[in-house]
Amino acid sequence: MKTLQLRDLYDRFRDPATIKGLAALIAEDAKRLREPLHIMEVCGGHTHTIMKYGLNQLLPENIEFVHGPGCPVCIMPKERIDNAVELANIDGVILCTLGDMIRVPGSGSSLANERAKGRDIRSLYSPLDLIEIAKSNPEKRVVYFAIGFETTTPMTAAVIKRAVKEGVKNLFFHINHVLVPPPMHILMADEEAKIDAFIGPAHVSVITGSKIYEPFPEKYSTPVVVSGFEPVDVMHSIAMIVKQKIEGRAEVEVQYSRSVSREGNVAAQRMIEETMEVRESFRWRGIGDIEKSALRLRDEYRDFDAEAVFADYLSHEPIDDHKLCICGTILKGLAKPYECRVFGKACTPNTPLGSCMVSSEGACNAYYRFGGVS
C-alpha cells in the first residue's frame, strides 16, 4: 500500500491543468453574466491565496475580488494593541500572543519594541503552550493576548478549561476573539459597498458550520460559497458563484465539503459557549464599532480575565487610523490598495499606517508583496 505523503494532501489542489481548466470554465460562464461580479473573500487567508498564486490574473475582466475584513491582526484597533503593550509592561508579567501581533504598532509602541526593551513577550506556536509557561513560572503572571476568529477561539476555550482543571492560577486572558458574520452584515448594509457574492472561510465553518452564512442569501440575495484555501479550492468556488449568478440562484454552498458540515464542530461550539459570551460592541480597525461582533470571558471566569484583573493598567480611549488611510474604503470594495495615496510609500509592511497593511493576510500587504507584475 502506498504510504500517504504530505504532498498528496495539497498537490491535487495545486494541479496546473485543473487550475487552467477551471479558469477556462469561469471565463466561458462569465460571458453570460449581465453585470460585473464583485466577489468578496471575507478571510485574509483567501486574499493571501489569491495574490500568492496570482489567481486574480486568471479571471475575466468582469469578475473582481473585493478583499474583506477577515484578518484578526489587521482588524485589531490601536487601543487594544496599546492594552497588550500596557500588560507587557506590568512587572512580573509574561505576555504571550500569536504570530504577526508582535510587530503591529499601537499608538505609541509595538510588542516587538517592548520586547527589545527587555519585556518578556513571547510568540506562541500553540496556545496550549500557555499551561506549561504558567506552570514553569509560578512567580510570574502569564497573560495571553488572545486573537482570532471562530477558528482559533476553541483553542483559547480549551486552555481556559485546562487551566481551571489543573488549578493554574497565574494565567490570564485578554480576549480579542471576533466573529465573522457581523462585519459581513455591516458591509452589506452599506449602500456604497459593491459586494455581489461572498467566498466564506472554510476553517471558520469547520467550527461553526455553514449555517452561519444562511442569512446572507435570505436577506440580501447574496450567494456564499464556503471555500478551502488552495488555488483549486478558490477557483472552484468562483466557478460555483458564477454558476449561481447565471442561474439566478442565491444559496449557501460548501465547496470545502471535505471538512465542513451545516452544523460544524458542536463540541468546540459548546466549549466556547461555556467560557465566553458575546460582547455588546467591539471596534474594528478600518470599519468602526460593530455590535455583538466579538467575545469576552463569562463572569464565572473573572479571575482569569486580564481586562478585569489588570483593569487599572489598561486604557480605553479609541484611537483612529492615519487620516490618509483608506482601509475602510478598500474593505467595502470601493477601492484597491494601490489607489491609496500612502500605499507602498509611507505605508509599508514595516511601517503600516492602516489595518490592511499590517499582517501578511491583509489586502494591502498581499498587494505590496505579490502584486504588480501584470
Next chain:
Amino acid sequence: MSGKEIQLSQGGGGEEMNSLIHGLFYKHFSNDILTAAEDAAVLKPEGKIAFTTDSFTVSPIFFGGGDIGKLAVAGTVNDLAMMGAKPLWLSAGFIIEEGFAFGDLEKIVESMAKELEKSGAKIVCGDTKVVPRGSADGIFINTSGIGELRSEGISAHNLRVDDVIIVSRDIGRHGAAIMMAREGIDLQSDLKSDCETLWPAVEAMIDSGVRIRAMRDATRGGLAAVLNEWAEASGLCIEIEEEQLPVCEEVRGICEMLGFEPYDLANEGTFIISVHPDDATLALESLSEYPFCADASIIGSVSREKRGKVILRSPWGSSRYLELPKGELLPRIC
C-alpha cells in the same frame, strides 16, 4: 583537561586559559602558524586575496545536520568560495558563557576541525573569552577568513541578460531544521540542515571553465534575498520558474504548516549561480559530482522584463514578484 564546565578563570589569561588553549584548541586545530603562538599569524599569500568575517550565534547550538562549530567554519569558508577564492586561513574567536559544558565545547571544536579538512583551510589565530553566566547564550563564535582568488569578476554587478540561474540543491533546509529543533515546535522529523563546505564544488566549476557571473550562498533571507540583491545590483530582472525549484518534502511540510515560503528560509550549504547561457549544462555536470549538489537545477534566467525585480512564474500561467523577506519569520495565525 579538568572540570566539566567552563569556568571564568579559563578566560582569564592565566594557567587555566593556557591549559584550555593547548589541551583543546591546539590539539584539534594544530598547524605550525597557530602553534607558533605569536601575537599575530604571519602569512604569505601568492596572488590576490579575499578577506571576510562572520559571527555565529545559533539556538540550539546542536541541530540536525550540524552545530555552531561546523556553521562557523562552513559559513566563512563559503563566503570566500562564493568570491571564487580558495579558503586558506581562518581566525576563530570564542565567547563562551561561564558554565558551558566542556564536553559540548570539545564537540564543537572537533566539528570545526573536521569541517576544515573539506577545504584544506587552517585556523591560524584565535581568541577566547569567558563571560559571566547570563551574559551570553552559551557560546558565540567569530571566524574571519582569507582566501586566494582563483577566478576574478564574480559579482552581482556582472549579471547579463540571458544568463542562466542555477540553484545547487533543494532550498530552505537550514531554516526549517532550526525551526524544528527549537522549543515550542514539537515535530518528529529526520530533516537535516544543509550546512556544508562548498569550496570543492565551486573549485570543480572553476576548473572546468564555467563562466560564473555571480555566485552567492543563500544564507539568512534565503533564495529570495539573494535574487533580489542581484536584481537590484545589476538593474536587471530575474525570472524564476516555480516548478523548477527543488524543495524537499519536510521543508514543504513545515512551510505548509506554519505559513512560510521555502524561498525565505535560511540555507547554510546551498548556493545560487548565474552563468553564461552556454555553460549551464557544464555547470550542472560539475556540480553533480558532489553529493550535496545532487539536486542542482536550472531555475530561471536573467531578462530585461522588470528591471530590479524578481518574478516568480507559476505552473498555471500567473506570476508575482518574489519580494525580500521582511521582519522576523512568524507563523501565520490561521
